Amino acid sequence: MRGVDAASSRLWLLLRRSCAALFILCLAAPVAAEDVSVPVSLQMELLLKVASYDKNLKQRAGERVRVAVVFKLDDADSARYAGQALKALSEVDDVSGMPVEALSLIYSDAAGLARFTREGGVAVLYVAPGFGETELEGIAQALDGVSVLSAGALAKYTLRGLVLGFDLAGGKPKLWVHLARARRQSVELSSSVLKLMRVIE
Amino acid sequence: MKALSSLLALALGLGFSSVAAAEDTSDLEGLLDQDVVSAASKTAEAASTAPAMSVSISADEIREHGIRTIDEAINFLAMGMQLEKFYHAAEIGARGVLLSGDVGAHVLLLVDGHAVNEAWGATAYYDRGTGVPMELIDHIELIIGPGSVLYGSNAMLGVVNIVTRRAKDFAGAHVIVESELPINLRAALGYGREFRWFGQDAELVLELEQFEQRGPTLDYPIYEAVPDPVTGVPRPYSAEQPPGIWGGPGDDASSISGSAGYLRLRSGGLQIGLRGMLYRRSHPADSGNFDDPDSFVRDRWLSADIKYAVTLDEMLQASVRLYGDHYDFRQDWLSFGAADCLEGQDSGCMWRLMGRGNWAGVEPQLDIDWLQDHSLVTLIGVDGRIKNVGSDVNYYDYLDGSSEGPIGAFEKNEQALGAYVQNTYWPVSVLGLNLGARFDADSRFGHALSPRAAATLLPWTGAAFKLIYAEAFRAPTAWDVYYTDPRSQIAGGSHIEPEGVRSLEASLEQRFGNQRVFAGVFRSWWQDLVLLTELNDQELAAAISSGELLPDTPAANQLRNVSDIDSYGINAGYYGAALGGSLRYGLSLTHAVTRISEPGGASTVLPVAAPTSGNARISFSLPNELPTLALAARFVSRRPLDEYAPDNERYADPQVELRAAVSGGLLLPGLSYRLTANYAFLDVGPYAVGAPPLDESPRPLVPVDTFRLGVGLQYDLFP
Numbered sequence: 052m053r054g055v056d057a058a059s060s061r062l063w064l065l066l067r068r069s070c071a072a073l074f075i076l077c078l079a080a081p082v083a084a085e086d087v088s089v090p091v092s093l094q095m096e097l098l099l100k101v102a103s104y105d106k107n108l109k110q111r112a113g114e115r116v117r118v119a120v121v122f123k124l125d126d127a128d129s130a131r132y133a134g135q136a137l138k139a140l141s142e143v144d145d146v147s148g149m150p151v152e153a154l155s156l157i158y159s160d161a162a163g164l165a166r167f168t169r170e171g172g173v174a175v176l177y178v179a180p181g182f183g184e185t186e187l188e189g190i191a192q193a194l195d196g197v198s199v200l201s202a203g204a205l206a207k208y209t210l211r212g213l214v215l216g217f218d219l220a221g222g223k224p225k226l227w228v229h230l231a232r233a234r235r236q237s238v239e240l241s242s243s244v245l246k247l248m249r250v251i252e
Numbered sequence: 253m254k255a256l257s258s259l260l261a262l263a264l265g266l267g268f269s270s271v272a273a274a275e276d277t278s279d280l281e282g283l284l285d286q287d288v289v290s291a292a293s294k295t296a297e298a299a300s301t302a303p304a305m306s307v308s309i310s311a312d313e314i315r316e317h318g319i320r321t322i323d324e325a326i327n328f329l330a331m332g333m334q335l336e337k338f339y340h341a342a343e344i345g346a347r348g349v350l351l352s353g354d355v356g357a358h359v360l361l362l363v364d365g366h367a368v369n370e371a372w373g374a375t376a377y378y379d380r381g382t383g384v385p386m387e388l389i390d391h392i393e394l395i396i397g398p399g400s401v402l403y404g405s406n407a408m409l410g411v412v413n414i415v416t417r418r419a420k421d422f423a424g425a426h427v428i429v430e431s432e433l434p435i436n437l438r439a440a441l442g443y444g445r446e447f448r449w450f451g452q453d454a455e456l457v458l459e460l461e462q463f464e465q466r467g468p469t470l471d472y473p474i475y476e477a478v479p480d481p482v483t484g485v486p487r488p489y490s491a492e493q494p495p496g497i498w499g500g501p502g503d504d505a506s507s508i509s510g511s512a513g514y515l516r517l518r519s520g521g522l523q524i525g526l527r528g529m530l531y532r533r534s535h536p537a538d539s540g541n542f543d544d545p546d547s548f549v550r551d552r553w554l555s556a557d558i559k560y561a562v563t564l565d566e567m568l569q570a571s572v573r574l575y576g577d578h579y580d581f582r583q584d585w586l587s588f589g590a591a592d593c594l595e596g597q598d599s600g601c602m603w604r605l606m607g608r609g610n611w612a613g614v615e616p617q618l619d620i621d622w623l624q625d626h627s628l629v630t631l632i633g634v635d636g637r638i639k640n641v642g643s644d645v646n647y648y649d650y651l652d653g654s655s656e657g658p659i660g661a662f663e664k665n666e667q668a669l670g671a672y673v674q675n676t677y678w679p680v681s682v683l684g685l686n687l688g689a690r691f692d693a694d695s696r697f698g699h700a701l702s703p704r705a706a707a708t709l710l711p712w713t714g715a716a717f718k719l720i721y722a723e724a725f726r727a728p729t730a731w732d733v734y735y736t737d738p739r740s741q742i743a744g745g746s747h748i749e750p751e752g753v754r755s756l757e758a759s760l761e762q763r764f765g766n767q768r769v770f771a772g773v774f775r776s777w778w779q780d781l782v783l784l785t786e787l788n789d790q791e792l793a794a795a796i797s798s799g800e801l802l803p804d805t806p807a808a809n810q811l812r813n814v815s816d817i818d819s820y821g822i823n824a825g826y827y828g829a830a831l832g833g834s835l836r837y838g839l840s841l842t843h844a845v846t847r848i849s850e851p852g853g854a855s856t857v858l859p860v861a862a863p864t865s866g867n868a869r870i871s872f873s874l875p876n877e878l879p880t881l882a883l884a885a886r887f888v889s890r891r892p893l894d895e896y897a898p899d900n901e902r903y904a905d906p907q908v909e910l911r912a913a914v915s916g917g918l919l920l921p922g923l924s925y926r927l928t929a930n931y932a933f934l935d936v937g938p939y940a941v942g943a944p945p946l947d948e949s950p951r952p953l954v955p956v957d958t959f960r961l962g963v964g965l966q967y968d969l970f971p
Contacts, residue, residue: 086518088296089296090296090297090298093283093286093288093298097280097283100279100280101280104276104280127564127566128563130566130624131563131569131624134623134624134626135625137625138625138626138627206420207453218420219296220311220390220417221310221311221312221390222287222288222289222310222391222393222415223391224288226284241276243276243277244280246832247277247280247281247832
C-alpha cells in the first residue's frame with residue numbers, strides 16, 4: 052500500500068458522504084436532467100444564422116432584432132439553459148447588420164407569450180427546455196399567424212409546433228424545421244437553406 | 253499515388269471554388285459541420301473549444317467509407333492516432349508513440365462513457381473485438397493527448413469514446429449481413445424505439461451480432477529453423493512439414509469468431525447500458541508451432557452501467573453512476589518444442605494462460621454552474637472501485653495432458669479511488685480556461701496525480717487557438733505486479749510505479765465557411781515505462797535465497813520502470829465540403845520525432861511506431877437515388893520492426909492502403925447496400941514472425957492481406 056492507506060481511507064469516506072449527500076439531494080429535487088445535446092451557445096449561433104437567412108427578418112425586426120428567451124420558473128433545467136442562452140446572446144453584436152437585443156420571459160401561459168411576442172416586436176423566440184407536449188402545442192397554436200421565428204432547445208419541440216429545433220447526430224448539430232409552422236409564422240427560408248435541415252411537414 | 257494526388261487536388265479545388273459559388277449557405281454549413289464532443293471535459297462542447305485536441309468520426313463517414321471496425325475508422329478518417337495491424341489484432345498509437353504488445357493499455361476506450369480497459373491487463377481492442385456493432389455507433393470521439401484528468405489510468409495517448417446512436421436515429425428493426433468475400437460473414441440484428449415509460453420520454457436501442465472468419469490463407473516463407481536447444485535435434489513445427497521446417501500456407505489457424513451485443517435504455521435522467529462480448533481468434537504464427545488451430549486467444553466481457561442525473565436547481569446538476577464488469581482471458585499456446593515447455597515435456601506442451609478480473613464501482617458527480625450562464629463551471633467527482641483480479645499459467649504435457657500445477661497464480665482483491673475537480677471559466681467570450689486535476693489512490697500501485705491546464709483563445713471569426721498542458725498515467729497491470737515464474741521471472745511487486753506522461757501542445761484551427769484547417773505542435777515526455785529487465789548476479793542470488801526463484805536458475809527477469817520516451821512533432825489537417833455537402837473531403841498528416849531510452853543505453857527509435865502517418869478521403873453523394881462514392885487512403889512511413897534493436901536495425905517499408913466504397917439504396921424501401929474494395933501496396937507488416945532460421949538470416953515479416961472485396965446489405969424495417 053506504500054502509505055496510501057490514509058489517503059485511501061479519506062477518499063472512501065468522501066465517496067460515502069458524497070453518495071449519501073447526492074442521494075438525499077436527488078430525493079429532495081427529483082428533476083431528471085433534460086437531455087440538451089447541442090451546446091446552447093452553438094444553438095444560439097445556429098439560430099441567429101438561420102434568422103439571417105429569413106427573408107422576412109428585416110420587415111419583422113425593424114431596427115433591432117429582439118430575441119426572447121422563454122423559460123419556466125419552476126423548472127431548474129429551464130432556467131439554467133435560459134441563462135446560458137441569454138449569456139450567449141449578450142455576446143452577439145448583430146444579425147444581418149441589425150443589433151441584437153436579448154429579452155427573457157418567464158412562461159405563464161401560451162396566450163401571454165403570444166401577446167408578449169406580438170406587442171414586444173419579438174423577431175426570434177427561443178423556448179428553453181422544460182416544456183411539456185401540451186404546453187408546446189398551446190404555444191404553437193397561440194403563435195399561429197404571429198410573425199416570429201420560434202425555436203426550441205430540443206429537436207422534439209419541432210414536432211410539437213415550433214418552427215426550428217436542434218438535434219445532434221453523428222457528433223454534429225442538425226436543424227429540424229417545421230415547414231407548415233414556418234409558413235404560418237411568416238418565416239421564409241430559401242430552398243438552399245432548407246436543404247440543410249430535416250424538414251417536418 | 254499520382255492518381256490519388258490528382259484526385260485530392262481536384263477535390264480541394266472544388267472545395268475552394270464552392271465557397272464562392274455557394275456563399276449564401278457556407279457559413280451555416282460550416283456551423284453544422286462543427287464536431288460536438290463530450291469526452292474532453294464531460295460536457296457537450298464544440299470540439300474547437302474543448303480543452304484537448306478532439307476529433308470526431310460520424311456514422312455517415314463510417315457508412316460512406318465502408319468502415320467495419322474502429323481501427324479502420326481511425327486509420328482512414330481520423331487525425332493523430334494510427335493503428336498497426338498484426339494479423340487480426342490492431343495496436344493503437346498516437347503522434348509517433350506506439351507501444352507494441354500493450355494490448356491497447358495506453359489508450360482509454362470508453363463506450364458511452366463506460367471504461368472498457370479491463371482490470372487485469374488493461375486490455376481494450378479496436379479491431380473485431382471492440383464489442384460494439386458498427387451500425388449502432390453514432391460517432392467516435394478521439395481525445396488526443398493525456399486524458400487522465402477526468403478518467404484516471406490508461407489515458408496516456410488519449411481517449412477513444414464510442415457514442416452510440418439515439419433511438420430516433422436507429423428507429424425500427426434492422427437486419428444486417430456483410431462479408432469480406434469469401435473469408436468472413438457478419439450477421440446482426442438491431443432495434444430502436446422511442447416510447448413513454450413512467451410518464452417520461454424513454455428510448456431503447458440494441459444490437460446483437462455474430463462474426464465468423466476463416467482465413468485469409470497467406471503464405472509464409474518456408475525455411476529450416478534452428479534445432480530445439482533442449483533436445484539438440486530439429487523439432488516439428490507442423491504436421492505438414494518435416495521436423496525443423498517452419499512456414500508454408502497459413503490455412504488452418506487463421507480464424508476469428510466474435511459475438512457481441514449492446515443495449516442502451518434511457519428514460520428521463522436514467523441511462524442503462526449493457527454490453528457483452530466473446531472474442532476468439534487464432535493465427536498461424538501465434539504459437540510455438542506453425543499454423544496450429546489448437547492455439548487461440550479468447551476474451552469475454554460483460555459490462556453494466558447505470559447512471560442517473562438530476563438538476564437540483566439553476567446552479568447544481570448531480571449524477572450518480574454505478575457500474576460493474578466481468579472479464580476473462582484464455583490463451584492456449586501449443587508447442588512441440590521441448591525448449592518451450594517444462595523439464596520432462598520433451599514432446600511438447602500446451603501453455604495455457606488464464607486471466608480474470610471483476611470490478612464494480614460508484615461515481616457520484618456534481619456540476620456547479622456558479623454564474624448560471626455556463627461561463628464558470630466546476631465539476632467535482634469521485635470514482636470508487638473494488639476489483640478482484642487473478643490469473644494462472646499451466647504447462648500441460650502434450651502426450652498425457654498432465655500439469656505440474658499452476659505457475660505464477662495469484663488472486664487479489666484491490667480497491668481504487670479517484671477524485672477529480674475541473675474548473676471551466678470563460679471570463680470573456682473569446683477566452684476559455686480549463687484547470688483540473690485528478691488524484692488516484694490504488695492498493696495495487698500507490699497513487700498518481702493527473703493535472704491539466706488548457707486555454708482556448710478565439711481571436712477572430714472562425715479561429716480557435718489552444719494551449720494545453722496535461723499529464724496522465726497508466727497503472728501497472730495485475731500481470732506487471734503479481735505474475736511470477738520460479739524458473740524465469742520474479743514479480744514486479746511494489747517496485748513498479750505507474751507509467752507517466754507529460755504533454756505540452758499548441759494548435760490553431762481556422763474555419764472558412766464550410767472549410768476547416770487545423771495545425772498543431774506537440775511535445776510529450778514519458779517516464780517510468782515498464783519493461784522486462786534482466787536481474788544482475790546479486791539480485792538473482794537474492795531471489796534464489798528468498799525462494800522466489802528455483803535453485804540453479806541461470807537467469808531471470810523482472811518488470812521494472814526503466815524506460816523513457818521523448819516525442820515531439822506536428823499535426824495538420826484540412827476538412828471541407830462542397831456542392832451543398834454532397835462532396836466531402838479531408839486529409840491529415842502527423843509527423844513525430846520519437847526516441848526511447850533505457851538507463852545506460854543510448855536513445856533509439858520506437859519499434860513499430862511510424863514517424864509519419866496520415867490519411868486522405870473524399871466522398872460524393874450523387875443526386876436522387878444514385879449511390880454515394882467514396883475513396884480513402886491511409887499512409888504510414890518507414891518504421892522499425894517490433895524486434896528492432898541497436899544491434900538489429902530492421903525497418904518495414906512505407907505502407908499505403910486504399911479503401912473504395914459504393915453505397916446506396918436497393919429496390920425496396922429500407923434496403924441498402926455497400927460494396928468495398930481494399931488494397932494495400934505492401935504485402936508485409938512491421939512484425940517479424942517464426943522460429944529463428946538456421947542460417948541466421950532475419951526472421952520473415954508478417955504477411956498482409958493485400959486485396960479484399962466486401963459486400964454488405966442492410967434492411968431497415970418499421971422505421
